[in-house]
Amino acid sequence: MIQNEIEVSSVLVSPSIPVKVFSKSRAVPIKRENNKITLATTYENSNIYVYFREYFPGCEFELVKILPDKLDEIIKYLFLEEELKELISKVKIESESYKTEKSNFVLKLLELILKRAVEKKASDIHFEAFETKAKIKFRLLGSLYEFVSFDMSVFESLVSRIKLSASMNVSEKRRPQDGSFSIKIEKREYDLRVSSLPTIWGESVVIRILNKTDVSTKLSKIGFSKELLYGVKKILNKSYGLFLSSGPTGSGKSTTLYACLKELCQIENKIITVEDPVEYKLENVQQVQVNEKIGLGFADILKNILRQDPDIIMIGEIRDLKTLQIALKAAFSGHLVLSTIHANDALGAIDRMVNLGIEPFMLSAVLAGVQSQRLIRxxxxxxxxxxxxxxNYLELISDKITSDTRFYKSRGCIKCDMSGFYKREVIGEIFLNDENMEKLIIKGNRADIKTYLKKINFKSIFEDGLVKVFEGKTTLEELIKVVNI
Ligand SMILES: [Zn+2]
Structure with missing residues (x-):
């Protein structure tokens, strides 16, 4: 029997065994039944029992085969776990002693946590205090997972170290604070934004990880369907007009805008952005950071931008009438303006702008199109x-299912941290403004707009996501969860 299905969670029959025993013996214990221990091995070492007798005195052993790659993967994972546990116990001993001379174990622990978070592509790290224990959680693909837990003494040392690194007031523990610092991991620079909040058990700290040098996201690589890609590219080819990407918080709107800018900055264009915050640095783009503390809001910067002779303007987010008015004015005077707006779907973005107080006729003339999106695992x-x-989920799509429809789901393995998912892609919808739409926007009747969109084969976010479900790329449950129907 080839044991290529073994997971790390089953290698816990004796957590006290040092990992180097596994790497030397080329075996791992996977099951214990009374006095019988099952070892999964590659048979690369003929003296397997010698290594394990000490840890399982008086036990019988049974061997099953495991593939070398699988064993290496498990050993690598366990080594990392061991390294983390060792550092935590060193910090614990140190933080509970009265030595004034502290070593740099706590800094090493912090670096290890940050490195691991970056490797796992976490977007945020949460340090949470509870009555007796503290927990570190990573946000991976939009969901929180517990990474490690430990004693409060370790937590306090760690939080103080983070605050020190982020130039925050270490002795102030009763008020919320924010700060930032940057680190280099594998030649890449990461900006870390730190926020602290006093809770009843201690200070809760959240670190947001921003990869400033990440220029990997291309429009063709974020998972857009053909229709969506075609629609967005058509708008980017225009020389003027307002293009909006909409969706709730965390739906990847700004990543889409960055990908658009990357597409545009290859051409001889003067591009200026107004952002809060500047999340990524882009080549050939003039990026301006909003600074509300000195009264420099989106609208204030935008007023001055037009004198800088831009071709394309990107506004991080439209959230008030003033910003929207200037955006429309810029689009009207011959600029391509890209921005995001908080709305559930493409049509919702129009309602949102009208609710901000803009006259529909002002909008209809310069709106190039609206895209809306979600991120799906x-x-x-x-x-x-x-x-x-x-x-009950199948009933929702009963009219779309045929005898050939297959559904796929992932069980969870080491490669996906047992989550069953490994990345996120965009699902979305887009409409391009045309003469008919212009009239319909001015009329403002939702039902008429919907009828027209149906006529021109508009595909909704849900329908776009359903294609991915039928391709086996995601689950029906995940789609229903993210689209919230
Ligand atoms: Zn997996």
Whole structure:
């Protein structure tokens, strides 16, 4: 029997064994039944028992085969766990002693946590205090996962160290603070934005990780469907007009705008952005940071931008009438303006702008198009298998299912941190403004607009996501959760 299905969680029959025993013996214990221990091995070492007798005195052993790659993967994972545990216990001993001379274990622990978060592509690290224990959680693909937990003494040392690094007041523990610092991991620079909040058990700290040098996101790589990509590119080819990307918080709107700018900055264009915050540095783009503390809001900067002779303007977010008015004025005077707006879908973005107080006729003339999106988690390809969604979910799409429809879900493995997912992609919808739409926007009747969109084969976010479900890339449950129907 080839044991290529073994997971780390099953290698816990004796957590006290040092990991180097596994790497030397080329075996790991995977099961214990009374006095019988099952070892999974590659048979690369003929003296397996010698290594394990000490840890399982008087036990019998049974061997099963494991593939070398699988064993290496498990060992690597356990080594990392061991390294983390060792550092935590060193910090614990140190923080509980009265030595004034402290070593740099706590800094090493912080660096290890940051490194691990970056490797796992976490967007945020949460340090949370509770009555007796503290927890560190990573936000991966939009969801929180516990990374490690430890004693409060370790937590306090760690939080003080973070505040010190982020130039925050270390002795102030009763008021919320924010700060920032940057680190270099594997030649890449990361900006870390730190926020602290006093809770009843201690200071809760959240670190947001911004990868400033990440220029990997291209419009063609964020998972857009053909229709969506075609629509966005058509708008980017225009020389003037307002293009909006909409969606709730965390739906990846700004990543989409950055990808658009990357597409545009290859051409001879003067591009100016107004952002809060500047999340990524872009080449050939003039980026301006909003600074509300000195009264420099979106609208204030925008007023001055037009004198800088831009071709393209990107506004981080439209959230008030003043900003919207200037954006429309800029679009009207021959600039391509890109921005995001908080709305559930593409049509909702129009309602939102009208609610901000803009006259529909002002909007209809210069609106180039609106896109709306969500991020959906994609099944891990290493542990994907067929499954059948729950009856009440299937009922929602009963008219779309045929006898050939297959559904796929991932069980969870080491490669996906047992989550079943390995990345996120965009699902979305887009409409391009045309003469008919212009008239309909001025009329403002939702039902008429919907009828027209149906006529021109507009595909909704849900329908776009359903394509990914039918391709086996994600689950029906995930789609329903993110689109919230
Ligand atoms: Zn997996």
């Amino acid at each position: 994609i099944n891990c390809p290493f542990c994907k298998e067929r499954y059948l969604p729950k009856e």
